[in-house]
Amino acid sequence: MTKPELRKISRSSVAELSVFEKKEYSSKACSFFLQSELFSTSDIIFSYAATSSEIDPQLISRAALSKGKILAFPKTVPGTSDMDFYLAPQERKFESFFTEGAWGIKEPDCGCELFLPESESFKKICAHKKICVIVPGVAFSCGGTRLGHGKGFYDIYLERLLNAACLCGAEVFLVGMCFSCQLRDSVPAESxxxxxxxxxxxxSFFSVG
Incomplete structure (x- = not known):
């Protein structure tokens, strides 16, 4: 099956879920994660603001803030396949972080601090820390392969993040978050x-490999 074919099938499966089901399933998934050792031991959480076609990690994001963890959200760079993450201010209410960005996706507003992997502040904050990245996708395989929307935002960013983490001794754990109907035995992938x-x-919440 090709990537475009799988995207079509997976999107159709999600479209069949009701608003209630999406909310309920999102809550169940978040509960699995919040009870995990990975959440309790992570210092920094990279999350996202879900669209109507994505499972919602909002409960994870809120819990991270309440426990004093560093929390960051992505924002795309217009006209490119690049994105960066921005820090969520601890002193602000969760709902106030966001503004509507490209494609109607909620993104951090101008009051959130840019958190570039290449920056000195990133190195200082993340040195020897445990970073957990909650990654959305159109489909995932049980082996951890991810199928995105085809624009490369996460693939490009995660390469930058992993390279920066190596330089400052940080550990990075990637968590693919999806509805179970988006999970496949295999997903076409490139290097x-x-x-x-x-x-x-x-x-479920399980380790790959």
Missing amino acids: HDAVMNFILSEK
């Missing part, structure tokens, strides 16, 4: 496609 360390859905 540059990021591979997850964990898969999280409303049915």
Whole structure:
């Protein structure tokens, strides 16, 4: 099966879920993660603001803030396949972080600090820390392969992040988060496609490999 074919099938499966089911499944998935050792031992959480076609990690994001963990959200760079993460201010209410960005996706507003992997501040904050990245996708395989929307945002960013983490002694764990209907036995992949360390859905949370 080709990537375009799998994207079509996976999107159709998600479209069949009701609003109630999406909310319920998102809550169940978040509960699995919040009870995990990975969450309790992570210092920094890279999350995202879900669209209507994505499982929602909002409960994870809120819990990270309440426990004083460093929390960051992505924002795309217009006209490119690049994106960067921005720090969520501890002193602000969760709902106030976001503004509507490209394709109607919620993104951090101008009050959130840019968190470039190449920056000195990143090295200081992340040195020898444990970073967990909650990664959305159109489909995932049980082996951790991810299928995105085809624009390369996460693949490009994660390569930068992993390189920067190596330089400052940080550990990075990638968690592919999806509805169980998006999980497949196999997903077509290329050498540059990021591979997850964990898969999280409303049915389970498991380590890959």
